[in-house]
Amino acid sequence: MKSAGSLLRRSSLALAALALLAGIAFVFLRSGPLAPVRVIVAQVERGRVSPSLFGIGTVEARRAYLIGPTVAGRVLRVLVDVGERVEAGQLLAEMDPVDLDARVASLDAAIARAASAVTASDAQRRDAQARRKVAEANAKRYEELGRQAFVSASAVEIRVQESNSAVAAVQAAEANLAGARQESSRLGAERDALVRQRANVRLVAPAAGVVTSRDAEPGSTVVAGQAVLKLVEPASLWVRTRFDQGRSAGLAVGLPARIVRRSDPAVEHPGKVARLELLSDSVTEERIAQVGFDAIPAGLSVGEMAEVTLELPPAAEGPVVSNAAIARRGAETGVWVVADGRLRFQPVRVGATGLDGRVQVIEGVSAGDRVVAYAESELSTRSRIRIVESLPERTR
Structure with missing residues (x-):
């Protein structure tokens, strides 16, 4: 009787251990390192990408004037102050004529x-x-x-x-x-x-504009070429904008632009690219363009920050995927294709990119293919996947 009870207890413990091991194995396979990677799958669509360029710039004046004497001398009087509008030929300041x-x-x-x-x-x-x-x-x-x-x-x-x-x-x-x-x-x-x-001791305005700086007062001694006043033409204000070189393909003079001032983010101002700078910034890897306003907005100030969006011509119709689906494996760029429940890395050649996150695929996939848009961890060809509708905390 005692032997039968001992055997029963050992059997119960063995069954409990097996159940525990099974539970651990189940948990290990479902949520551990061997668990399938949860992914969100999207279908490759056929359409057109409307590429855009986005950049941040500073409002500057195309025509600004530094007004000062041609010879060293003493300032006799200054007749205008910062913020005043002046007309062409108006006397702004005068130097002491001495003898x-x-x-x-x-x-x-x-x-x-x-x-x-x-x-x-x-x-x-x-x-x-x-x-x-x-x-x-x-x-x-x-x-x-x-x-x-x-x-x-x-x-x-x-x-x-x-x-x-x-x-x-x-x-x-x-x-x-x-x-x-x-x-x-x-x-x-x-x-x-x-x-x-x-x-020349009479400093007059070369053009109509607004005084932006008063750098010398009566009695001050200035050298030849030193500015006494600074003047800008309000009608010549534009945005000196920087664009990422890697995305600047298609940047050209005349492109339509949407300009949003930091001081008034709710209003978009139409404009266009007026000039492309010959020199790019090799440190920040940016191209520089001057974007002009179609109509100068009221209250625009020099030095104000602005966001500029340029509209490029639409790309040719073809396969389009989300930018999130583009993956890199070593030196290759491609997408993870899901077919028959299996995962395959497919190299692709991409084209235009839109600000809405869509990317044109020139070759590599076709419309209707299913690709991984988001994954909760890094994928490989040996990864097991589980397709879900959403990921916890939108891990992407």
């Missing part, structure tokens, strides 16, 4: 004196010309009288010498007149240069 006005007055007096010298030289020339005519007439008369032996040869020579002297006197007078005129012209040119230099 420029006195030098202009001195040159005016020198020019007047040169004009008097020109008048005197011209009078001397006319007098010399009159004397030459008289001397030439006397020389001709004495030469005729000399041939008739009415006067001596020496008297004829004196008259001829007087005629030659009169001619030389005319040449000298004409040279003096030319020199006086050249001096007058030189003084006039010097005065014009000084007047232009005097005009």
